[in-house]
Amino acid sequence: MLQFLTYLFIAIYTATVIGIILVVILGNRNPLKTIPWVVVLIFAPVVGLVFYFFFGQNLSKQRIISRRTRKRITMQLEEAEHTDGPDLPEEYRPLAALLTKALVQPVLNMTEDLDHIQENVPYRELIPFAESIHSDRILRENNEKMRQEFTANVSHELKTPLTSISGYAELIETGIAKPEDVPDFGRKIHSEATRMIQLVNDILQLSKLDTVSETGDTPVMETVDLLEVAKECVERQKLNARRAYISLTYLGESAPVLGSRALLDELCQNLCDNAIRYNRPGGKVQIITTCNRDGHCSLTVADNGIGIPREAQASVFERFYRVDKSRSKATGGTGLGLAIVKHIARIHNARIKLESEVNVGTTITVVFETAH
Numbered sequence: 001m002l003q004f005l006t007y008l009f010i011a012i013y014t015a016t017v018i019g020i021i022l023v024v025i026l027g028n029r030n031p032l033k034t035i036p037w038v039v040v041l042i043f044a045p046v047v048g049l050v051f052y053f054f055f056g057q058n059l060s061k062q063r064i065i066s067r068r069t070r071k072r073i074t075m076q077l078e079e080a081e082h083t084d085g086p087d088l089p090e091e092y093r094p095l096a097a098l099l100t101k102a103l104v105q106p107v108l109n110m111t112e113d114l115d116h117i118q119e120n121v122p123y124r125e126l127i128p129f130a131e132s133i134h135s136d137r138i139l140r141e142n143n144e145k146m147r148q149e150f151t152a153n154v155s156h157e158l159k160t161p162l163t164s165i166s167g168y169a170e171l172i173e174t175g176i177a178k179p180e181d182v183p184d185f186g187r188k189i190h191s192e193a194t195r196m197i198q199l200v201n202d203i204l205q206l207s208k209l210d211t212v213s214e215t216g217d218t219p220v221m222e223t224v225d226l227l228e229v230a231k232e233c234v235e236r237q238k239l240n241a242r243r244a245y246i247s248l249t250y251l252g253e254s255a256p257v258l259g260s261r262a263l264l265d266e267l268c269q270n271l272c273d274n275a276i277r278y279n280r281p282g283g284k285v286q287i288i289t290t291c292n293r294d295g296h297c298s299l300t301v302a303d304n305g306i307g308i309p310r311e312a313q314a315s316v317f318e319r320f321y322r323v324d325k326s327r328s329k330a331t332g333g334t335g336l337g338l339a340i341v342k343h344i345a346r347i348h349n350a351r352i353k354l355e356s357e358v359n360v361g362t363t364i365t366v367v368f369e370t371a372h
Contacts, residue, residue, distance in 0.1 A: 252289030
């Protein structure tokens with residue numbers, strides 16, 4: 001490019017000189033008046049050469065040095081990408097330390113007050129980072145609160161049957177209980193022990209599901225037909241339904257989904273057990289499986305039992321929540337069945353829909369994605 005401009009300048013300069021000479025000669029102008037212009041044109045390149053040798057070469061050298069410097073820095077940066085990082089030259093270290101402190105110190109100050117971290121962001125680029133820390137902190141606080149509440153509830157739920165067992169056992173041991181009362185006390189001890197075993201099993205299962213949700217370590221997934229799950233559930237629950245004078249049936253179509261067969265069996269068992277437990281003698285429970293064209297399959301458990309009040313429907317899937325505590329205790333419920341259902345559905349990326357009306361019945365539908 002520079003060579004082209006040089007040739008262009010020479011051509012224009014030559015043409016200008018020749019043009020001036022021709023104008024002087026052909027126009028019969030006074031040569032004395034035109035000689036100064038000719039001299040200027042002749043000596044202009046000389047002046048240009050002088051400026052070039054005194055200033056141009058120096059500027060050129062500076063540009064060359066600049067290119068060499070940029071090349072060296074680029075090479076160092078490229079080396080830094082493929083190595084653990086070369087040591088900085090000694091003269092750059094104080095400046096690097098100063099810049100590092102100036103950049104890092106505001107970040108450290110920001111993390112000292114986590115309650116107001118979003119208000120103390122020093123750089124705009126750190127706003128997403130601050131929001132992430134704030135959200136994570138709120139999540140951790142909520143989880144800790146849930147764990148504390150869960151521990152308190154577990155202690156209470158375990159203490160109740162243990163107190164009953166201890167009381168009846170003491171009456172028998174001390175001889176205070178009449179001989180004819182011993183069989184009845186024995187049945188009550190057995191009932192409370194069974195309830196406690198069920199509670200412990202539900203707590204352990206819920207703890208496992210919590211671990212799966214937190215770690216993302218999902219169980220082995222396979223294609224499971226929800227219709228087969230419904231059949232198995234009816235087979236296992238038919239004795240409980242018969243004891244409660246409940247009609248238990250299933251109907252529907254093949255509904256293949258990707259999931260854990262063991263967890264889906266437990267989900268259906270808990271829904272069915274809940275529908276039987278909160279029903280009335282002569283009531284009905286039906287398990288329905290469907291598969292839609294929109295790529296979703298569902299498992300529905302419907303009953304015509306006592307129903308759930310509207311104000312309680314948002315809480316029934318929480319741990320240890322009971323709409324009717326006296327009825328739950330009388331029927332042996334632990335208050336964890338629907339909480340387990342919620343966790344299993346979450347592991348399968350499924351949605352839960354609840355429809356209920358007091359004294360009419362309850363319908364719970366779990367919607368899954370169809371297995372491809």
